[in-house]
Amino acid sequence: MARWTPATLEADRWETPTARTLVLSVPGWTGHRPGQHVDVRLRAEDGYTAERSYSIASASAPDRLELTVQLDPDGEVSPYLVGDFAVGDRVEVRGPLGGWFVWDTTAPDPVVLIGGGSGIVPLMAMVRERHRTGSRALFRLLYSLRTPEDRYYRTELGPAADPGVDVFVAYTRTAPPGSARGPERLSVADLNTHGFPAEFAPVCFVCGPTGFVETAADGLLALGHAPDRIRTERYGAGGRR
Amino acid sequence: MNLITRGFHGRRGGDPTRIPPGQYETHDFPVLTVGPTPRVDTDTWTFTITTETGARHTWTWEQLLALPQESPHTDIHCVTRWSKLDTDWTGVSLDTLLEDVETTAEYALAHSHGGYTTDLPLQDLTDGQAWIAHTFDGHPLDPEHGGPARLLVPHLYFWKSAKWISGLTLLDEDEPGFWEQAGYHDYGDPWREQRYRGD
Amino acid sequence: MSTPATHLDGNVLAGPLSEVFAVDVTAAERHCAHCGDHGAFARLRVYTDGPGLVVRCPGCEVLVLRLVRTPRGLVLDLGGTGCITLPVDD
Numbered sequence: 001m002a003r004w005t006p007a008t009l010e011a012d013r014w015e016t017p018t019a020r021t022l023v024l025s026v027p028g029w030t031g032h033r034p035g036q037h038v039d040v041r042l043r044a045e046d047g048y049t050a051e052r053s054y055s056i057a058s059a060s061a062p063d064r065l066e067l068t069v070q071l072d073p074d075g076e077v078s079p080y081l082v083g084d085f086a087v088g089d090r091v092e093v094r095g096p097l098g099g100w101f102v103w104d105t106t107a108p109d110p111v112v113l114i115g116g117g118s119g120i121v122p123l124m125a126m127v128r129e130r131h132r133t134g135s136r137a138l139f140r141l142l143y144s145l146r147t148p149e150d151r152y153y154r155t156e157l158g159p160a161a162d163p164g165v166d167v168f169v170a171y172t173r174t175a176p177p178g179s180a181r182g183p184e185r186l187s188v189a190d191l192n193t194h195g196f197p198a199e200f201a202p203v204c205f206v207c208g209p210t211g212f213v214e215t216a217a218d219g220l221l222a223l224g225h226a227p228d229r230i231r232t233e234r235y236g237a238g239g240r241r
Numbered sequence: 242m243n244l245i246t247r248g249f250h251g252r253r254g255g256d257p258t259r260i261p262p263g264q265y266e267t268h269d270f271p272v273l274t275v276g277p278t279p280r281v282d283t284d285t286w287t288f289t290i291t292t293e294t295g296a297r298h299t300w301t302w303e304q305l306l307a308l309p310q311e312s313p314h315t316d317i318h319c320v321t322r323w324s325k326l327d328t329d330w331t332g333v334s335l336d337t338l339l340e341d342v343e344t345t346a347e348y349a350l351a352h353s354h355g356g357y358t359t360d361l362p363l364q365d366l367t368d369g370q371a372w373i374a375h376t377f378d379g380h381p382l383d384p385e386h387g388g389p390a391r392l393l394v395p396h397l398y399f400w401k402s403a404k405w406i407s408g409l410t411l412l413d414e415d416e417p418g419f420w421e422q423a424g425y426h427d428y429g430d431p432w433r434e435q436r437y438r439g440d
Numbered sequence: 441m442s443t444p445a446t447h448l449d450g451n452v453l454a455g456p457l458s459e460v461f462a463v464d465v466t467a468a469e470r471h472c473a474h475c476g477d478h479g480a481f482a483r484l485r486v487y488t489d490g491p492g493l494v495v496r497c498p499g500c501e502v503l504v505l506r507l508v509r510t511p512r513g514l515v516l517d518l519g520g521t522g523c524i525t526l527p528v529d530d
Binding site: 273356 | 446487489490491492494496501503506508510511512515517
């Protein structure tokens, strides 16, 4: 059984004006596999508790993990974690959790990562773990988001950050000035052009809101990818799940 | 170990005469679901009350709409801790539907399209306390909120107000419904915070 | 007639079910007795907005599992609509 363990906010980084990466110090944490998540528990002084699940954003490391939390102004937990949670404050975490939406760092197979909005978070953990372990598996990342202002991890997923990781960004509402591709949803043609062909039998990870995940998974199936090579993780509108 | 997260309060509170303990006020209408939303056609819709002797009383959609309509204005309280104040509904009182039903039953099990059930004492469905509601805020009830018609029993936690209602079975003995089987309270009074069995 | 409502994947069950099972259930295989669907537990549909977790088969929407945390303990209903093969170390 996974136990609840204290986690202290050690540092933070703002990915966008409404998305904050929390660097948590978790004594006894022995690392995780890329794609796994943690449950986070917050307890008020009167004993009221709230629990949420968040994907881990960082590569595996002892005693430390990073989460990126997107603000949902109507939510209960994300306004606290994004706005009020201060360095030195503590929550409890349980994990690492999940053995299915996980990239096997020893597998040489090519990898297609498809992220919608904050669905990029567990995919970023895979990119970081690839780098940390020196894996030579080829990655192609398709990142769908509304506007350039919503983009996370812009340096790490910037132009030519890593020759083994191709990054394609699809803006759905506002494209940057001068870009060849207008604002439009990620299409089957995009998956075809920027993913790997089905003949290469890549393993495909899709994460994002429910509708996005369903559309992307249907697109992969239409392109001939085998259902058992497609792994999905949906999250709800409020908070991570 | 009870670690406190400093500065975290959760979402609670409001006017204590309107918001029951442990609830918070929302202005949205959250959709709570235990499965896919059934699409129920009013052409084939029926509502059936089955008594403890097996007698059946069935209404079609037209027959329901031909009955006297009431427009309750009420607050609703969901066990997932949101309360929504001043909601407006239109529907048929269970008093009207039970008028010609011969019964000495003490309990009712509400059934929904999609398989959901919930149990209530029959006396909580009478005396102007419960309706088969088909209109919310002046508009036909959305399928996500239980349309074409749902049970409305606003003095109990809202899981008792079964969406997509298809019928009531009247029973001499209480029979737990979907959430009641899984540990929720058989009665569910929000003002006494009867969330779980044993509360 | 029905349309899918908002649901998540079985991945989200990893934490809550870690309180019940010693192994990670999300990688378990499930075979549905109702429709024959089979595949990873992580593919199941999880409805999280209600008073508890409700888990349904992606093939036929039959109830697979209900989990409610109450002050008296975790209430787990395994539904009886299929078999689960759990990974174990030999």
